[in-house]
Amino acid sequence: MNILEKNLKAIAKKNKELSERLKREDIKAVEIERTKSGDFTFRYRGRYFHSIYDPWKEIAIQTEEILSKDSDWVLLFGMGCAYLLRALVREGKKKIIVYEPSLEILKGVLENIDISDILSEDHVYLFCDMNTFINTVRTSTEGLDDLLTYQPLPYRVTFPEEVKEFLNKIQNVHIINMTGLVTEISSRFSWLSNYFSNLPFFQKYPPVDTLRGRFRDIPLIIVGAGPSLKKNAHLLRDIKGKALIIAAATAYRPLVRYGVVPDFVISAEKTDLPAYFTYGEEDRRIRLLLGEISHPNMFKRDTKGKFVYFNGFVELSIKQAKFWGSDYLALAGGSVTTTALDMGIMLGCNPIVFIGQDLAFGEGTTHADGCVYVDQNIVLDTKKNEVHIRERHIADTKSYTVSFKLLWLKGVNGRPVPSKYDWVTFHKWFEDYMRELNKEKASVKVINATEGGAYIEGMEHTTLKEVIDNFIVSSKPVEEIIQEAESSRPPIDYDGLSGSFNDMEKDIKRIQRLATDILKEARSMKRTVERKGMSLELQKNLARIKRLEERLFDKTRYVSFIWEALSEYTFELKKYLRDTIDDEEERFKKDIDTMVHSYTAIRDVCGKLVPLIDEGKDTIRRLKPVEGREYRKVALTGH
Amino acid sequence: MTDIYLDGTLLDYEDVDRDSTIGDLVQAVEKELKPMRSFVFELWVDGEKIEGWRDREIMDNSIYKYREIRLVTTTVDTIAMEGLNIVQEYINLIKRKISGVVKELRSGNIDVEKDISTIFEGLNEIVKTMNSLIEGGTRYGIKIFKENPAPYYAPILEYMEKLRNAFSCGDTVLMADLLEYELLAHLESMERRIFHSREF
The missing domain is CATH 3.90.190 (Protein-Tyrosine Phosphatase; Chain A)
Known part of the structure; x- marks a missing residue:
């Protein structure tokens, strides 16, 4: 060689x-x-x-x-x-x-x-x-x-x-x-909690993959809420019924201003978004595409219909989506428009066209007019590479200023455009996704018809007018397709769900017991160090802890979503591991404290998960149709 | 009558026709000084030090016009020693600069243009001063350098040319190599060979 x-x-x-x-x-x-x-x-x-x-x-x-x-x-x-x-x-x-x-x-x-x-x-x-x-x-x-x-x-x-x-x-x-780290810490437990609260809705509304392939070669317009929406949103008025229109929840109200009511509004926010809706007749003409981790109130909105989608980044969904009759796990890049792209491919749409996907600051604004952010004042400090945004949420009376590091992307005009971390994240995801898509499904045309903002490598770039002239020519049975899908949801495997929750509960309780045993050993070690300093006695405790940890980690393999619930603590642990303490005894004491802290967190999170799972089991029991009856009535009150 | 001093001593002289010039005076004094390998080094007129006094327009001036003329002398050996010191100082400065520039280039700093200019200027000064010393030494029959430095000039000029080329095409590695392994080595070798005694 x-x-x-x-x-x-x-x-x-x-x-x-x-x-x-x-x-x-x-x-x-x-x-x-x-x-x-x-x-x-x-x-x-x-x-x-x-x-x-x-x-x-x-x-x-x-x-x-x-x-x-x-x-x-x-x-x-x-x-x-x-x-x-x-x-x-x-x-x-x-x-x-x-x-x-x-x-x-x-x-x-x-x-x-x-x-x-x-x-x-x-x-x-x-x-x-x-x-x-x-x-x-x-x-x-x-x-x-x-x-x-x-x-x-x-x-x-x-x-x-x-x-x-x-x-x-x-x-x-x-x-x-x-940013991902911060999102993990701030969202993971809410996502889990929402999932359990939303169980009844997973029965009531069909999974989005009942629409799979039904829009073959029908154009899809995905509408983001970028500032450039003002340049071309009005053109959508004439294509209703000739293409499928999916709007991000943030873009829904701005679109209504232009007289456009989308077919779908997509959202996966862990918090409720009451301000994103009109409460008029438009709301009753749209259907919601809701992520399983959305706030339960989103499932209660008065709309024409709803579809549920399961995310590939949620461990619970990976385990259970199939029991709900879904074999589609949506890919997501942090924004619902990224999910909409992946969904569009699953639906069979072609071409898929983006508008309002600026991913960059517009002139003095972050979003299209009519959005929930009002009275915006944006200061781009290019010397310090910072951006300061003063704005008021439509439901709020006070204004707030937030600052971000200014990042730059290549613009559709070839020049750099100012952006910020979340948009850059989405942009990166789009480019990665497009690279794979162009390799695997080159026949699907994805067009960025956003008339401003960032250039997205792998997509074609043109105006919405050009797209309409070239691709959106005849009427399509959009409404009929959706109605047909709504009435043909796949069956739910209630026994599979019950079994899954039972296994989870058993494993979580076992983990909780092991964490409690480790805590006892760690506290005993701490007492020994304080009394006798570093002694050989500690080796016995350490050996016992090691054995318990091995069993605990082995168990977590079966309930990996526990790490999602623990993300805040794993973050703290990582921070701790980066500290350097030279004194051996001090280091050891600190190790014990950290161990106590970590396993207390594990024990407490298990303590919070057990009632959630119990409730989940109970919900499934109630939802399961009684022999001879298709569905049992369930009060959709949320949790 | 003009008072004329030679190294602080009042001279007795005659200028009956009031037609003697500063040039005549300097020539007469240097004639006396030559056996002692000395020469006039500075000229002060009416309390003011005159720069570039060997120019014709100063030398042709009549002595009688002035109240006081002072001549300061020095020996060829002193001048040679000073010249050598200057050369050595320049060489040391350039060696320091070279080491600095090499370190900057090797560690990734491209902002060395100013230091490169200083090195080029220093090298020019060295060549110029050594030439003057050789000329002076030849005139007074003194062997200032242990070995004739002239053969060392050509490689210096060659390195400067190579450096200029490397700089213009952005070859920072070659620049650092030329400075560290060629020019610096050449200067050190030149120092060892041409100076009688060194205090580097």
Whole structure:
């Protein structure tokens, strides 16, 4: 096996696509030269990338600089001859993600230098494609991690635009990860609680996949509430009945202002959204597409109909959707318009057209007129890269100011447009989704007809007028299709649901008991340390705790949604693990305190989940039709 | 009558026809000083130090017009020593600058244009000063340098040219290599070979 083959074998374990690309013969490998020290260097676009005398000497300076900064991950722009990568791994920095912008450089290096050992390190990743690199940064790092980016000077000089993109995208995904962490902490328990409260509605309303494939080749318009909606929303008036229209809940009222009543309004908010509705006859002409974790009051709104959808990011749904007759788990990128896209594919729609999907600030506003945010004053401070938004919620009397870090996306006009973390998250999701969609279902046309805001790679960009002229020509039986689906919901597996809740309850109670036992041991350990200091006696406690923990973690495999309920505590634990305490006894005491804190949290969360599951079991018992009768009446009062 | 001092001592002289010029005076004094390898170094007229006094327009002025003329002398050896000090100072400065620039470049800082200019200016000064010293030494028969420095000029100019090229095409690695491994090594070798004694 030659050097290249050895390296490619190591790369293929983590990045098969890159390994295959590098095998292509049309890639002209850069010429590798020997340095005076007997090492390697190369010239690319007329510049040397490593010293022709002693590359290790220059690498020592760079390594020292990187090591002097505290970081969990090092993100390198450019691998060169892999000296820096090797030096960092040698110094114990083993979580490194490398983006090499040139296949020619990479191939030249891999043909001449054996780096298979470093590439085989568990947390060393190598990419030559920006999107897969960024996705790995997104999935391998966490919001709490410190990320250090490093770009050796020759790379900065040779690839200035790529470096800019590298830094911008890393900043964006890191903010996405940090935001994800905050969302997890603030939402997970509410989602669980809403799920249990919504059980009766899952029986009453059909799952959205009863509509699966029924809109084959019917155009779908997905309406977001971006500021550009004012430019083209009025055009939707003429296409009602010729295409399916799904509006985000935030876009519903603005659309009504333009005289457009969408077919569906989609929402998955954990809180109630009374201000998003008109309370007029329009509400009774729309149907709601509601996520299973939506606030129960959303299921009680007076609308023409409702469909339920289950999300792929909710562990309970993954377990139970099938019992409710649904085998569709919606993909979501943080916004309901992302879910609507995935749903549109499931429905069979083609083309799928976005409007009001700005994902960027408009002129002095964040949303379309008629939205719930009023009296907005937006200040973009480009020097500090911050944005300050003063606004009032329509249901509120007071105004509030919120500030965010200003992020930038490429605009539909080619120039950067100002954005913020949540929009950037959605944007990233759209581009990733489109990349896969274009590979797997190239026949589906997705058009961004938003006349302003961010450019979304992978979608076609045009005006709504063009879309209407080209694709929306004849009337479609939209209403008939929906009615037909409403009357044909699949059966519910009540026994499956009951069994699932019983198993959950058993496991949760077992976890609760184990957590209580661990707490007893931890408290006993604390008393021993306080009385006798660090003693051998503690080893017995530790061994018992270890055994209990193993059993506890084994149990959680079957009720993984417990980690969702515990996300706040796992976050605290991660924060704790980052603290450094030098004194051994102090560290040990702190370990015990943290253990007590964590297992108290586990015990308490189990304590909160058991009654919820009990209630769930009870609801299923009540919902289950009695022999000879199709459904039993259930009072939909929520919980 | 004009008072004329040589290194602070009042001179006795004759200028009967009042037609002697400062040039005549300097020439006569330096004729006396030559065996002692000394020469006039500074000229003060009526309490003011005159810059560029060897220019014709100063030298042609008649002595009688002035109240006081002071001539300050120095030896060729002193001047040579001062010249050597200057060269050594420049070399040290350039070596420090080179080390600084190399470190900056190696650690990724591209903002070194100003320091590169200082290095170029310093190198020019070195060559210029060494040339003057060689000329002066030849005139007075002194061997200022242990070895003739002239053969070292060409490589310096060559490195400067290579540096300019590397800089213009943004090859920062080559710049650092040229500075650290070629120019610096060349300057150190030159120091070792041309100076009689060194205090670096």
